[in-house]
Amino acid sequence: xxxxxxxxxxxxxxxxxxxxxxxxxxxxxxxxxxxxxxxxxxxxxxxxxxxxxxxxxxxxxxxxxxxxxxxxxxxxxxxxxxxxxxxxxxxxxxxxxxxxxxxxxxxxxxxxxxxxxxxxxxxxxxxxxxxxxxxxxxxxxxxxxxxxxxxxxxxxxxxxxxxxxxxxxxxxxxxxxxxxxxxxxxxxxxxxxxxxxxxxxxxxxxxxxxxxxxxxxxxxxxxxxxxxxxxxxxxxxxxxxxxxxxxxxxxxxxxxxxxxxxxxxxxxxxxxxxxxxxx
Numbered sequence: 001x002x003x004x005x006x007x008x009x010x011x012x013x014x015x016x017x018x019x020x021x022x023x024x025x026x027x028x029x030x031x032x033x034x035x036x037x038x039x040x041x042x043x044x045x046x047x048x049x050x051x052x053x054x055x056x057x058x059x060x061x062x063x064x065x066x067x068x069x070x071x072x073x074x075x076x077x078x079x080x081x082x083x084x085x086x087x088x089x090x091x092x093x094x095x096x097x098x099x100x101x102x103x104x105x106x107x108x109x110x111x112x113x114x115x116x117x118x119x120x121x122x123x124x125x126x127x128x129x130x131x132x133x134x135x136x137x138x139x140x141x142x143x144x145x146x147x148x149x150x151x152x153x154x155x156x157x158x159x160x161x162x163x164x165x166x167x168x169x170x171x172x173x174x175x176x177x178x179x180x181x182x183x184x185x186x187x188x189x190x191x192x193x194x195x196x197x198x199x200x201x202x203x204x205x206x207x208x209x210x211x212x213x214x215x216x217x218x219x220x221x222x223x224x225x226x227x228x229x230x231x232x233x234x235x236x237x238x239x240x241x242x243x244x245x246x247x248x249x250x251x252x253x254x255x256x257x258x259x260x261x262x263x264x265x266x267x268x269x270x271x272x273x274x275x276x277x278x279x
Contacts, residue, residue, distance in 0.1 A: 004267050005030035011184055011196040013037045013203045015175065017255060021197065024259045030266075033193065035184035036175040038206040048168065049075070053084050055165045061095045061142040063162075065131055066115075067124050068100070068146045069107025074169040075144060076111060095142070096134070100127045101253070122235050122253065128153045137161030144169065172202045178210075185211050188227070189219045195228035195262055198247075199255060201236045208239070221245075228265055232258045 006029035012021050015036040022032040053075075066072050079085050089112075097115045099105045101122035108115045117134070119126040124146075131141065141162040143154065149166065157164050175181055185207065187193050198204045211220040221243055229245055231237035233253025240247045248265055250257035 001027055001029070003029040004263060008194045008266055009033065009187075009192060010262070011035060011188070011193050013181075013184070013197065013207065014199045015039045015203070016199070021199075021255060021259065024256075025263070028263055033184060033187065035180040036177075037181045037184075037203045037210070038172045038200070039175045040170050041173050049078055050082060050084065052165065052167050053079050053088055056142050056167065057084065057087050057091060059140040059142075059163055059165055060091050061165070062139040063131060063134070063136060063141045064092060064095045064097045065127050065141065065143040066097060066099045066104045066108060067127065067144055069103040071144050071146050071167075071169040072104065072107050073111065075167055078169070098127060098130055098134070100124060103253075122233060123238070124150065124153060128156060131157065132160055139163070140165070142167060146170070172206070174206075181207065181210055182214070185214075185216055185220055189216060189223045191223065191226075193227060195230060195266060196224070197230045197232075197258060197262065198236050198240075199232040199258075201239050204231075204236070204239050208243075228262065228269075230258050230262045 005025060008030045009032075010025045010030045011033045012018050012025075013036060014021060015038060018034050018036060022034050025032050076085070076088070079088050092113055097108055097113055098117045098119070099108055099115050100119050102118070105115050105118055117130055119130045136157055137160060139162055141157055142165045143157070144167045154164050154166065184193075188196065208217060208220070211217040224245055228248065229240060230248040231240060232250070232255055234249060235253075237247045237249045248258070248261050250261045
């Protein structure tokens, strides 16, 4: 236990591993507000995922686009419990697999498959661009989606001549306690929060949509410009950068790396403030 962050308030917007993240900041003395802005919903109990898998098997893919390692693992874990497991693995083994980032590559290999390439940037757009470069005309393409998919990217593949099947191992929905997200927006605008963390771009986008619906978007963006905003990686940071914010982004897209960076940044700010007061 340290007192590095005593007097600091940090908001955690994650729906996954939120308690772990909060505990890490609390160990340094911070007061933590846990207010998920979105919720990840797994489709393991959904007939939708199995129906989508049947579509994949009806159109055996020549090309598979993996956007997240967790999504790929979740898909296979669910399907492996059914009679579709073995045929799906055979179909994936026969296809070229392209991945969005290092975590996706690690998941592909840990599951016994080999990938044929990694996108230049860790974005779904970059992944689709790689697929287009490899050629998708008259090919069956399976894309494992994550969160809220961008229909424009699927349309681009189809316009290029691909037959696309989408897989949705999980999706984003409103948080279970939306009042907490609304209260967080008010706290940020009031200047009561020193730092806020995001581990997924949809979490930030959902916060912006909620603020816009209540006429507080302009005030929220203004408040965020004057506080510490942290993103777990470049993909999460994209919508923040588009609004002119300058989030902290760790070199490695990992939650632990983000936490360390936030702690170090706030500690440095505290030292500078103390030095200013002494002078």
